[in-house]
Amino acid sequence: xxxxxxxxxxxCGATNLKVNRDRGEVACRxxxxxxxxxxxxxxxxxxEFDAEAAEKKRRTGAPMSYTHFDQGLGTEVGTKADYYKxxxxxxxxFFRLRKWQQRISTAIERNLKLALSELKRVSSYxxxxxxxxxxxxxxxxxxxxxxxxxxxxxxxxxxxxxYAACRRQGVPRTLDEIAEASDVEKxxxxxxxxxxxxxxxxxxxPSNPADxxxxxxxxxxxxAETQTRAVEIIEAAQRAxxxxxxxxxxxxxxxxYVSSLINGEKRTxxxxxxxxGVTEVTIRNRYKELLxxxxxxxxxxx
DNA sequence: AAGACGAAAGTGGTTGA
DNA sequence: TCAACAACTTTCGTCTT
Numbered sequence: 001x002x003x004x005x006x007x008x009x010x011x012c013g014a015t016n017l018k019v020n021r022d023r024g025e026v027a028c029r030x031x032x033x034x035x036x037x038x039x040x041x042x043x044x045x046x047x048e049f050d051a052e053a054a055e056k057k058r059r060t061g062a063p064m065s066y067t068h069f070d071q072g073l074g075t076e077v078g079t080k081a082d083y084y085k086x087x088x089x090x091x092x093x094f095f096r097l098r099k100w101q102q103r104i105s106t107a108i109e110r111n112l113k114l115a116l117s118e119l120k121r122v123s124s125y126x127x128x129x130x131x132x133x134x135x136x137x138x139x140x141x142x143x144x145x146x147x148x149x150x151x152x153x154x155x156x157x158x159x160x161x162x163y164a165a166c167r168r169q170g171v172p173r174t175l176d177e178i179a180e181a182s183d184v185e186k187x188x189x190x191x192x193x194x195x196x197x198x199x200x201x202x203x204x205x206p207s208n209p210a211d212x213x214x215x216x217x218x219x220x221x222x223x224a225e226t227q228t229r230a231v232e233i234i235e236a237a238q239r240a241x242x243x244x245x246x247x248x249x250x251x252x253x254x255x256x257y258v259s260s261l262i263n264g265e266k267r268t269x270x271x272x273x274x275x276x277g278v279t280e281v282t283i284r285n286r287y288k289e290l291l292x293x294x295x296x297x298x299x300x301x302x
Numbered sequence: 303a304a305g306a307c308g309a310a311a312g313t314g315g316t317t318g319a
Numbered sequence: 320t321c322a323a324c325a326a327c328t329t330t331c332g333t334c335t336t
Contacts, residue, residue, distance in 0.1 A: 187314080247327070268305060279328055284307065 108144055111154065115140055118182075119158045125181040126173055128166065136165035139200060148199050152192055159184045160192035164202060172207045174249055176277045209243060209251035210234045212276070216256055219275040220267050229259035233290065240293045246286065250278045254286030 116137055123133040139161040143149060149157050159182035166173050175193075179186040197204055210231045217227040233255040237243050243251050253276035260267045269280040276283075 190315090245326075250327080269307095270305080280306080281308085281329085282327060285327090288307095 111149065112141065112144055115144070115149075115154050115158055118155060119162065122158060122162055122178075122181045126162075126177060128162070128173075129169070129171065132162070132165045132169045132171060135168060136161040139164060139196065139202065142200055143196055146199060148196060152195075153184070153188075155182055156184045156188045156192045157196065158182060159189045160194075160196045163189060163193045164197050164204060167204050167207055168202070170208070170211050172211050172248075174277045207248050208234075209237075209248040209255065212249055212252035213256060216252060216272070216275050220256070220260070220271060222256065222260055222265055222267070223263065226256070226259045226263045226265055229262060230255040233258060233294065236294050237290060242289055242293055247278065247282070249276045250282040250286050252276060253278055254283050254290055257283055257287055258290055 119133065119136055119140060123136065136158075140158060143157055143161065159178050162182070163173070163175065163178045166178075175186045175189055178184075179189050182189070196202070213227055213230050213234070217230065230252070234243070234251060237251065237255070253272050256276075257267065257269060257272045260272070269283050273280045273283055
């Protein structure tokens with residue numbers, strides 16, 4: 001096993017890292033960021049001489065995943081068969097443990113089961129990549145463990161987790177889209193999103209307008225060149241400090257609008273506004289700033 | 303007639319006393 | 320807890336193509 005050199009989480013600075021050999025990952029215990037997921041151990045560090053040893057040492061099974069309520073690793077306190085192996089004194093203990101197990105199951109796990117299927121529904125509706133779904137599931141699991149769902153609807157917490165996971169994975173969806181997919185009010189999604197990220201101490205970088213470009217562009221049937229141009233415009237705008245404090249969707253929309261004009265694939269302000277979920281007015285304001293500050297007028301008059 | 307433009311008032315959320 | 324505030328929206332009248 002090669003020594004790992006990573007000692008600190010680049011995301012939150014925590015040194016509290018967890019090596020998970022079964023999944024080949026090094027993950028941060030604080031924020032769940034996976035630092036290293038290509039760690040592969042080709043060696044077999046044990047040998048099996050007989051069936052019993054093999055049983056103990058083999059560690060393969062169904063893949064572990066946070067999208068299952070128990071991470072795919074079910075554990076049950078045994079049933080009748082085990083019961084007969086126990087001596088008298090242990091019988092009470094046995095029942096006590098079973099009872100506990102059932103209580104825990106009914107409370108946390110049932111909630112998780114339900115919530116994670118809701119989460120699956122939402123993320124497939126939004127066609128989210130699996131890494132986002134994974135991360136959202138992980139967040140939700142932590143939220144349940146910290147009792148954050150109490151007093152909030154399960155759906156809204158799921159929605160908040162999905163939104164946060166999207167942001168963290170650089171595939172942002174707008175609050176509107178999440179709200180529509182999860183049937184939770186936009187306001188509520190935003191509120192639980194802020195609550196959950198604060199309570200779980202999850203750091204979210206301000207979303208980059210450029211992350212929205214590919215999706216908006218494809219909704220508008222814009223060419224790859226126009227897309228690239230839009231991203232360049234956004235980068236220039238960021239250098240000119242035109243982006244801070246502004247809604248990222250508005251910036252992305254305006255950049256796309258300008259680049260569609262430059263590349264002769266004109267879309268109306270209304271069309272762009274609709275897919276970006278902003279108004280024409282916002283596009284106009286951003287658009288005006290872009291032209292003034294970046295000197296793009298020359299390119300338009302050609 | 304449709305699209306672009308801009309002024310003005312309204313909305314929801316953040317911030318700082 | 321409240322008021323000030325910035326960003327964004329809604330609405331609407333006017334100009335341009």
